[in-house]
Amino acid sequence: MAKRISENNSGKAGSKKKEEKSSKIKVVFTGETLFSNKKDAFTLYEKSRFGEAKEGKIFYSLFEALYLLERGKIDVVEGKKKLNFEKFIEKLKELDKRIQIKYIVFKDMRDRGYTIKTALKFGAEFRVYDKGKKPGEEHARWILYPVRESDMLTWHEFAAKNRVAHSTKKNLLIGIVDEENDTTYYEIRWVKP
Numbered sequence: 001m002a003k004r005i006s007e008n009n010s011g012k013a014g015s016k017k018k019e020e021k022s023s024k025i026k027v028v029f030t031g032e033t034l035f036s037n038k039k040d041a042f043t044l045y046e047k048s049r050f051g052e053a054k055e056g057k058i059f060y061s062l063f064e065a066l067y068l069l070e071r072g073k074i075d076v077v078e079g080k081k082k083l084n085f086e087k088f089i090e091k092l093k094e095l096d097k098r099i100q101i102k103y104i105v106f107k108d109m110r111d112r113g114y115t116i117k118t119a120l121k122f123g124a125e126f127r128v129y130d131k132g133k134k135p136g137e138e139h140a141r142w143i144l145y146p147v148r149e150s151d152m153l154t155w156h157e158f159a160a161k162n163r164v165a166h167s168t169k170k171n172l173l174i175g176i177v178d179e180e181n182d183t184t185y186y187e188i189r190w191v192k193p
Helices: 012-022 039-048 062-070 085-095 099-111 155-167
Strands: 025-029 034-036 052-054 057-060 074-078 081-083 115-118 126-129 142-148 171-177 183-188
Touching: 025 039, 025 062, 034 062, 039 052, 039 057, 057 062, 062 074, 062 085, 062 099, 081 085, 085 099, 099 115, 099 126, 099 142, 099 171, 099 183, 142 155, 155 171
Parallel strands: 025 074, 142 171
Antiparallel strands: 025 034, 034 057, 052 057, 074 081, 115 126, 126 142, 171 183
8 A cells, every 4th residue: 555655754755856856877978979977977987897997087888877867866968858768768769770789798798797897998899707706907807798589690790899899808698589588608718629
């Protein structure tokens, strides 16, 4: 049974609403970058490695921002407008047509307890750290490529992805998303006979 709280109750209902609003981290979206200079952003970074600390701010990847927004941890603001999850993902589709498939894999790995970061400088989608490992202090274990079950991947493309993983001293992980948006992972590694 729902219980209504009267605002005459020493102002507790009003202060509770303020607490809920202020508990979200304000993240500014500039069209391509996302950042926050709030103290809570640094606390979250230290605790769970969301974002990257530089220039006195925490910068978020598109996927980290989507994940935190979906979980109600942040508010994404563009100019004076606050973006909800649906509006934000629509804007991100303009930057990356495969954002949804990538996000499904990102979310799944994060939900499983792994730290996952972008890997564009390695020529891959994501780098994945073992549970409990911190980027910047440890090396990633995998290079991760998300694909749809219906996508075609040639042997040439597969070999190229495997070469990138091998050259960065990581194992290749392919995240295959089926029609129900469930992900199955296949790990590929080099073996010396």
